[in-house]
Amino acid sequence: MTSPRHEKEFLAAVHQGDVATVERLLARGADAGTRERHSGLTALMIAAGRGDAPLVRRLLRAGADPYTADSRGGGTALHKAVQGGDPETVRALLRAGAFVDAVAATTGHTPLMDALWYKWPEVTAVLLEHDAGLNLSTHYGFSMRRHFEYELNVNTRGKEQLLAAERLLTARTAADAEAAGEQRLMASVVAGDLTAVRELLAAGAAVDARYPMVNGFDDGHTPLLVACRDGRLEIARALLAAGADVNATEPTFGAVPLHKAVYNGHAGITALLVRAPGVDLDFQGITNGYTPLHDALWHGYEQCARILVEAGARLDLIGHDGKRPADVARASLGAEHPLVSVLNTDL
Incomplete structure (x- = not known):
C-alpha cells in the first residue's frame, strides 16, 4: 500500500x-x-x-x-x-x-x-x-x-x-x-599467565564466561576472544582444549576469534583456529561485513591470509563496501602482489 x-x-x-x-x-x-x-x-x-x-x-x-x-x-x-x-x-x-x-x-x-x-x-x-x-x-x-x-x-x-x-x-x-572481580580466568588471560589459566580451567572455571559490560575494551568478550586478540597462543590452545566456543562473537564489532587473531597479525593463533573443529572460516562481522580473510588482507598480514586461503576460506564474499578479499589485497599489498592472483582464482 x-x-x-x-x-x-x-x-x-x-x-x-x-x-x-x-x-x-x-x-x-x-x-x-x-x-x-x-x-x-x-x-x-x-x-x-x-x-x-x-x-x-x-x-x-x-x-x-x-x-x-x-x-x-x-x-x-x-x-x-x-x-x-x-x-x-x-x-x-x-x-x-x-x-x-x-x-x-x-x-x-x-x-x-x-x-x-x-x-x-x-x-x-x-x-x-x-x-x-x-x-x-x-x-x-x-x-x-x-x-x-x-x-x-x-x-x-x-x-x-x-x-x-x-x-x-x-x-x-x-x-x-x-562481576569483574570474579573474572579470574579473564584476568589471567589478560596477564598472559598460562599456569593460572590451566589451574582455573582444571578447577572448573567457566571457559566462555563473558566480561561484564562496563564500556571497556573487553566488554562482552570471552577469554578466547581476548587471548586471540592479544596474541596468547598457548592460552588460546588451553582454552580450546577446555571447550571454548571457537565461533563466539563479541558485541561491539560482531567479530569471532579468527577476526581478532588476523586483525592483529597473530599467524600462530590463526593456524590454531583454522584447525579447530566447527570453526567458521567465513564469518562476516556486523560492522563492515568483512570476513577474517578481508581483515588479514586489510592490515597486510600476508601469512595470516595464506593460512586462511589454504584452509579453504571463501574468496567471493563481499563486504559492506562492495569489496572482495582480492580487492582489499590489491589496495593493501599492491596489484602485482602474487597473493592477488591467488585470490582472483576461480572468481
Missing part, C-alpha cells in the same frame, strides 16, 4: 491504537515501516512512544525495523519507548533485538540517558537489566553520570524518581565491579 490516503489511514490507526484497523490494513498490504512525513517517525516509533506494547509487538511481527532512526532527531523506536515510559514496550523492543545503547544522532543520548531525563526509574531498571552502558557520553560532552548529576540539580519535581534511579545506578555499578 503506497498511496498517501492509505498511508494516512494506517498512521492514524497507529496514533489511535486502533489495532483492528491496523490489522486490516496490514492484511491489505500496508507497510509496517511506514514513516510519517511531517514528524519523521515510523509507525513503530509512534506506537512505542505511546507505550502501546501490543501494537509494537504486532508491527514487529509484520516486519517493522527496530533499528532505524527517525529522520529529524535520529532516535530509534527504543528511544521513543523510553520517553513514553512504558517498561513493557521497552522490553518488547529489546526482545526484538533493539540496541540498548543506540545513540541518537543529534544528541548522542542513549536510551538510558533518556530514561533518566524523563525520570522513569522502572524503565531505567529494564535497561540496566539488559546491560545498558554506564560510561558513555553525549555529543555535547556530558558523560552519562554528569548528565544525571545535571538532572538532579535542575529538577524541582520528580526528585524522588531521580533518586530511585540513582539507587539503581549505584547497585549496577557495584554489581559490575563484583
Whole structure:
C-alpha cells in the first residue's frame, strides 16, 4: 500500500491504537515501516512512544525495523519507548533485538540517558537489566553520570524518581565491579599467565564466561576472544582444549576469534583456529561485513591470509563496501602482489 490516503489511514490507526484497523490494513498490504512525513517517525516509533506494547509487538511481527532512526532527531523506536515510559514496550523492543545503547544522532543520548531525563526509574531498571552502558557520553560532552548529576540539580519535581534511579545506578555499578572481580580466568588471560589459566580451567572455571559490560575494551568478550586478540597462543590452545566456543562473537564489532587473531597479525593463533573443529572460516562481522580473510588482507598480514586461503576460506564474499578479499589485497599489498592472483582464482 503506497498511496498517501492509505498511508494516512494506517498512521492514524497507529496514533489511535486502533489495532483492528491496523490489522486490516496490514492484511491489505500496508507497510509496517511506514514513516510519517511531517514528524519523521515510523509507525513503530509512534506506537512505542505511546507505550502501546501490543501494537509494537504486532508491527514487529509484520516486519517493522527496530533499528532505524527517525529522520529529524535520529532516535530509534527504543528511544521513543523510553520517553513514553512504558517498561513493557521497552522490553518488547529489546526482545526484538533493539540496541540498548543506540545513540541518537543529534544528541548522542542513549536510551538510558533518556530514561533518566524523563525520570522513569522502572524503565531505567529494564535497561540496566539488559546491560545498558554506564560510561558513555553525549555529543555535547556530558558523560552519562554528569548528565544525571545535571538532572538532579535542575529538577524541582520528580526528585524522588531521580533518586530511585540513582539507587539503581549505584547497585549496577557495584554489581559490575563484583562481576569483574570474579573474572579470574579473564584476568589471567589478560596477564598472559598460562599456569593460572590451566589451574582455573582444571578447577572448573567457566571457559566462555563473558566480561561484564562496563564500556571497556573487553566488554562482552570471552577469554578466547581476548587471548586471540592479544596474541596468547598457548592460552588460546588451553582454552580450546577446555571447550571454548571457537565461533563466539563479541558485541561491539560482531567479530569471532579468527577476526581478532588476523586483525592483529597473530599467524600462530590463526593456524590454531583454522584447525579447530566447527570453526567458521567465513564469518562476516556486523560492522563492515568483512570476513577474517578481508581483515588479514586489510592490515597486510600476508601469512595470516595464506593460512586462511589454504584452509579453504571463501574468496567471493563481499563486504559492506562492495569489496572482495582480492580487492582489499590489491589496495593493501599492491596489484602485482602474487597473493592477488591467488585470490582472483576461480572468481
